[in-house]
Amino acid sequence: MLVVDLDLSGRGAVETARHALAPHRRAGTPSLFLLRDSSAHCLMQANALGARETLPADAPPALLLDTVGAMLGLMGEAGEGARIERHFVAASAALADLLDAAGSGGRLPITAINDSIEALNRAADGGDLNAWLDMVWRHDDATYQHCLLVSGIAAAFAQRLGFREADRRLITGAAVLHDVGKARIPLDILHKPGRLTAAEWEVVQRHPQIGHDMLVAEGGFDPMVLAVALSHHEHLDGSGYPHGLRGAQIPDPVRMITICDIYAALIERRAYKQPMPPEEAYAVLVEMQGKLDRDLVRVFGDVVLAGSIARLGRYRASAPGRGVGKVA
Template structure:
C-alpha cells in the first residue's frame, strides 16, 4: 500500500494500523522524499482537499504510483460536497471520513484489497480483534487507561473466531500483518483461544484465557519501537530493556485496576518456567498458575513460528518438537493437549 498524507504527526498511527493488511509506504507531501515506484495494491490519501496545492500534489503523486485498475481510497476530513467532488476528480475509487472508526477503515481497506464480496466470519472477527490490539497498544504507549469495553469486544471476537476451529485461517490473516508487535499479540491470543476451546473450557474461563493472552505483552507498548522492530540481534542493553516488559505491563494493569488477578499475573509471569529459569522473578513449579502455563506455551510456540527478517519461521512440527524438548520448563500435560491444537491430524 501507499499512504499519501499532509499531516505526518498522524501518519505513523495510520500507517501502523494499515499494516494489518501488509507493508505500507508513506509519502509526506510536506517533506516529499522519493519513494521508489512499485506495484501497489491500494493507494490511500489523507490530505486536506480544500487546499488546491495539496490537491495538485496528490494528483502528481497518484500519477507516479498508480497503475491501471489500482484502487484509490480517499479519506475526507471535510465531508462537504466540494471535497467529495475533488475526491472524484482525482480518481477516488471510494471515499471515507478521515474520522471513521478504525474498524470501518480496516473493513473498507480489506474489501478493496480482497474484492467486493462479503468477508468471511473469521476475517470479520480478525479485523475487530486487530482494532482492539491497535487501540490497546496506542493507549498504553500514551499512558492512557485501557478501555475494558473495547477489550471485551476483542475477547469476544477472538473466541468466536476460535469457535470455527480454523486456526489455519487465523494464522494466514496474522501473517498478513506487517507490524511485529500487533502480529504477536493476535497470534498468541488466537492460539490461546483455540487452546481453551479445545479443552472445552466454559465461556467464563475461555474469556479469562483469551483476555490474559491479549494483554500478556501490553508492557511492550512502553518499549521503544526502534528496539522492538530492530531487524537483527539485540545488544545486551537492548535485551535488558525488553526484559522489563513483564514488570511494566504488570504495573500498568495493577495501577489502572479493574482487571482480573489472573490476567494481571499473566502479564507479569508469562516468561517464567517451571524449573525457575525464567524471568523476571524466577518462579518455580506451583508458583506458576495453570493459566500462566497455558499462555507461556502459546507465547513460546508463537515466537518459534513467527516470520522475522532475521530468522526463518519454524514449521509447526518443528516448533512443537522444540517445546517438547524443553524438559522441566513447560507443563507436560498441557503441552500434550496443545499438540491437538497445532497438530490436530
C-alpha cells in the same frame, strides 16, 4: 471499506484521525491507508489507526484498484472464511487501540479489549486456526503480529480444553494483554533486525513488570490476567524471568499463555529469521522438559498440528535466512 489518505507525520493529524475513524474500527470496517511517508513511524501510525492494507500515496492507479478490488472481494465472500475474516478485522482494530493507548500513556480502552476478546473467541469457534494464521501474516508490524498470534492460538487452546465461556474469556483476555508492557519499550529495540545486545535484552526483560504495573494502575483486571502479564516468561524449573518462579508458584493459565507465547515466537516472521514450520516449533516445546507443563504441551499439539497447518512452510520462502533470536 475506507480509503484513507492522510499525512500521518504530525501528532495532531493522527489524534484527529483516531477519533474520526474509531467508529469504523469498532465496526470492523477494513481500511486501506495511502502513505505519503513510508517510514516505519508512519506505518506504525497507520496500523494503530486500523489499517488493513497500506500503499504508497503515489501507487499506480492499477495497483490501487487491484488492492481495493481484493479487499472488497474478501468482504463479499460467503462462508466460514468470511466469518473469521470479520472477527479478525474487529480483533486487529481493537488491539491497535489498546497498544496505541498503552504506548501513549492514556487510559486503556476497556470496550476495545472486550471487543477483541469476543472476536477472538468467536473466531476460535470455527476451529480453523489456519485461516487465522493466514490473516495474521498480513501485518507487517512484529508487535501486532505476535499479539494476534498469541491471542488467536490461546483462544483455540482454551476451546480445545473445553473451558466454559467465562474461563475462555479470561484466558483470551490474558493473552490479549500479556505483552501490553512492550508498548513502552523503544521501537528501535523491539524492531531490531538481529540479536540484541545484553543491555537491550535487559530493557526487553522489563516488559512483564511494566505491563503488570500498567494493568494494576488501570484497575479492574482479574488477578489471573495480572499474573499472566507479569509471569508469562517464567519456567517451571525457575530459569525464567522476572522473578524466577518455580513449579506450583506458576498457575495453570500462566502456563498456558507461556506455551502459546513461545510457540508464536517460533513460527512468526522476523527480519532475522524464517518462520519455523509447526512440527519443528512443537518439537521445541516438547524438548523443553522441566520448563513447560508436559500435560498442557501434549494437548497443545492437538491444537497446532491439526488439519493443514503445515501450509505455514510456504511462508519460509518470503523471509530471510534463519538466525538465532531470543523469545521475548
